[in-house]
Amino acid sequence: MRVDVDGTRCAAYALCYDLAPDVFDLDDFGYAVATKDDVPADRVPVTEEAIEACPAQAIRRLA
Numbered sequence: 001m002r003v004d005v006d007g008t009r010c011a012a013y014a015l016c017y018d019l020a021p022d023v024f025d026l027d028d029f030g031y032a033v034a035t036k037d038d039v040p041a042d043r044v045p046v047t048e049e050a051i052e053a054c055p056a057q058a059i060r061r062l063a
Contacts, residue, residue: 001039002062003047005032009058016050016059023047032058 003023005016012030016023023043025035039047051059 001044001047002037003034003039003051004060004062005034006058006060007031007033009056011056011058013055015053015055019050019053020046024050034059 005024010031012026012032014026014030014032016032017026020043023034023036023039023046024032027033051061
């Protein structure tokens with residue numbers, strides 16, 4: 001599984017980072033970015049939770 005954060009939709013709530021700091025990071029302005037090309041299998045459930053928790057719906061699954 002891969003994820004992408006749409007920088008035009010991200011509103012810097014940082015819930016994804018709070019839930020999965022090993023998958024998401026925050027840039028200098030507090031907006032989320034995906035840190036891994038492939039999410040490890042054991043981190044998929046929490047990554048799915050982070051995707052669902054995003055109020056701006058800025059995170060999407062790539063594969």
